Amino acid sequence: MKLPLFLRDDSGTDSVVPPSGHTAWLTSFTAAAMAFLAVFALALSLAAGNLAARWSDALDRTATVRLSAPEDQIDLQTKAILDTLATTPGIASARAMTDEEQRALLAPWFGPDLPIDSLPLPRLIEITEDGTGYDTEGLRQRLAAEAPGAVLDDHTRWRRPLAVAASRLRLLGLLSIVLITGATAAMITLAASAALAANAQVIRTLRLVGARDAYIARAFVRRFTLRALVGAAIGTALGMLGVALLPAADSAGGFLTGLGFHGAGWLLPLALPPLTALVAFAATRASAFRKLRELT
Amino acid sequence: MRSVIAFENVAYSYGGGELLSDISLRLAPGSFHFLTGPSGAGKSTFLKLCYAELLPTAGHLSLFDREVRSLSRDDIALTRRRIGVVHQDCQFLDHLPLAANVTLPLTVAGRTGEAKDLNDLLGWVGLGALGQALPPSLSGGERQRAALARAIIMGPDVILADEPTGNLDWEMSLRLLTLLTELNRMGKTVLVATHDLNLIRQAKSQVPARVLRIAKRRIQLAGADL
Numbered sequence: 447m448k449l450p451l452f453l454r455d456d457s458g459t460d461s462v463v464p465p466s467g468h469t470a471w472l473t474s475f476t477a478a479a480m481a482f483l484a485v486f487a488l489a490l491s492l493a494a495g496n497l498a499a500r501w502s503d504a505l506d507r508t509a510t511v512r513l514s515a516p517e518d519q520i521d522l523q524t525k526a527i528l529d530t531l532a533t534t535p536g537i538a539s540a541r542a543m544t545d546e547e548q549r550a551l552l553a554p555w556f557g558p559d560l561p562i563d564s565l566p567l568p569r570l571i572e573i574t575e576d577g578t579g580y581d582t583e584g585l586r587q588r589l590a591a592e593a594p595g596a597v598l599d600d601h602t603r604w605r606r607p608l609a610v611a612a613s614r615l616r617l618l619g620l621l622s623i624v625l626i627t628g629a630t631a632a633m634i635t636l637a638a639s640a641a642l643a644a645n646a647q648v649i650r651t652l653r654l655v656g657a658r659d660a661y662i663a664r665a666f667v668r669r670f671t672l673r674a675l676v677g678a679a680i681g682t683a684l685g686m687l688g689v690a691l692l693p694a695a696d697s698a699g700g701f702l703t704g705l706g707f708h709g710a711g712w713l714l715p716l717a718l719p720p721l722t723a724l725v726a727f728a729a730t731r732a733s734a735f736r737k738l739r740e741l742t
Numbered sequence: 743m744r745s746v747i748a749f750e751n752v753a754y755s756y757g758g759g760e761l762l763s764d765i766s767l768r769l770a771p772g773s774f775h776f777l778t779g780p781s782g783a784g785k786s787t788f789l790k791l792c793y794a795e796l797l798p799t800a801g802h803l804s805l806f807d808r809e810v811r812s813l814s815r816d817d818i819a820l821t822r823r824r825i826g827v828v829h830q831d832c833q834f835l836d837h838l839p840l841a842a843n844v845t846l847p848l849t850v851a852g853r854t855g856e857a858k859d860l861n862d863l864l865g866w867v868g869l870g871a872l873g874q875a876l877p878p879s880l881s882g883g884e885r886q887r888a889a890l891a892r893a894i895i896m897g898p899d900v901i902l903a904d905e906p907t908g909n910l911d912w913e914m915s916l917r918l919l920t921l922l923t924e925l926n927r928m929g930k931t932v933l934v935a936t937h938d939l940n941l942i943r944q945a946k947s948q949v950p951a952r953v954l955r956i957a958k959r960r961i962q963l964a965g966a967d968l
């Protein structure tokens with residue numbers, strides 16, 4: 447593999463700065479730990495993003511009217527409700543669920559052999575909105591007048607806070623990635639400053655024999671960028687392995703199964719090592735030039 | 743080029759009172775100067791001004807006819823490649839062998855191909871066998887000779903030497919002096935800070951050297967009494 451120009455050691459810069467000894471691996475370790483955490487933050491925000499999208503998509507699309515009425519009035523009131531809904535602006539269609547559909551809805555909780563006829567189950571009427579939406583309060587009042595046993599459940603009541611929470615979670619995940627990037631920059635700046643301070647005499651001598659700033663900086667930038675790149679690559683690999691090995695809990699897992707990468711999503715964490723290297727490059731270069739400006 | 747180094751009413755202070763005041767002086771190309779004065783008078787400080795490690799606190803200083811304050815950091819680096827300096831404290835990279843230290847100016851300038859004279863040069867200063875030794879293991883005199891080798895390996899236009907013979911026996915001092923006077927005959931401008939009056943006398947028999955003396959914060963051309 448050919449390294450980019452600024453990482454190659456064509457100029458002997460590597461040997462003019464003494465080897466950094468046992469603290470060198472700390473930079474790699476930090477980069478690895480940060481990349482590992484970033485993989486999970488990324489997985490979290492992707493999953494939360496999917497969830498938020500799914501929930502808010504379903505949020506305004508459907509609602510249900512639940513009708514609890516004495517046996518002999520059920521059909522009458524169902525018809526009244528459907529008539530009312532048919533004349534409500536903003537509602538695309540409304541449909542009473544069949545017994546089979548209701549049984550299917552309840553099966554996960556009560557099993558398939560539910561004697562649905564002998565239970566006083568409410569009748570469910572499914573509403574699909576058109577794009578414009580309807581006036582919830584107005585509909586509620588009209589339903590109360592036409593069918594006293596009808597309750598409009600527009601899902602928003604419990605779904606909206608979930609959708610909001612999911613978007614918040616995604617935001618927190620993204621914020622974590624920003625913070626992890628910032629912390630990486632800060633730690634590499636500290637490590638680079640320590641290396642520069644330890645080599646103050648070397649830097650002074652190089653400057654005195656006619657070395658340009660860019661030449662001196664390159665020795666440090668090259669080291670820290672490579673260390674960060676290698677560390678981040680290892681951390682990312684381990685993080686991705688961890689995500690890949692999460693047990694698949696299928697539908698029952700809900701949110702947890704969404705925690706992972708799908709398809710092209712697996713390419714996203716691969717951006718972490720180059721990003722870390724870029725951060726290390728910028729942080730070290732800035733520290734080096736700041737240090738060099740103390741000398742003529 | 744009118745002068746390689748030109749001081750015009752230059753003053754320098756480390757923060758307290760002025761150490762050097764109102765210095766006006768030109769080093770013409772190809773000239774040979776000695777700089778003397780009591781310890782602490784400011785000889786090393788004067789040399790540091792000459793290679794822009796320090797900048798004047800007042801007045802104008804030109805290197806190769808360019809005002810130092812107008813030089814960019816890269817210009818300063820390039821200017822230093824034309825000035826070979828023997829620092830009083832040598833300034834080596836202790837983790838690199840002597841040979842790599844001597845060729846360091848070529849390395850940082852990306853001119854490593856020109857290091858072929860290295861063995862001749864090390865032989866001249868009597869360090870032929872010590873190329874792979876690390877600087878901390880060398881004697882003071884060996885370090886000074888290596889510092890001189892490093893100062894001239896680039897073929898600089900100007901050579902500034904700060905007490906280059908401070909730790910050397912008379913024979914080796916003469917050897918280095920001969921090296922410097924030969925370089926001067928080849929057209930290099932030389933400035934040597936030293937306490938050693940015998941060395942100055944010896945040099946005057948070889949080249950038309952002039953003696954500058956720092957006294958009471960000024961630099962004067964010393965009389966013929968030396």
Ligand SMILES: Nc1ncnc2c1ncn2[C@@H]1O[C@H](COP(=O)(O)OP(=O)(O)OP(=O)(O)O)[C@@H](O)[C@H]1O
Nearest residue numbers: 756761779780781782783784785786787788830905
């Ligand atoms: N970095 C510094 N900060 C403050 N004062 C300094 C600094 N360097 C030198 N000085 C002071 O400036 C004065 C001149 O120092 P300089 O090294 O130029 O003297 P010198 O003539 O070379 O002496 P010597 O012959 O002993 O080498 C001294 O009094 C010294 O203490």
Ligand SMILES: [Mg+2]
Nearest residue numbers: 785786830904
């Ligand atoms: Mg001195």
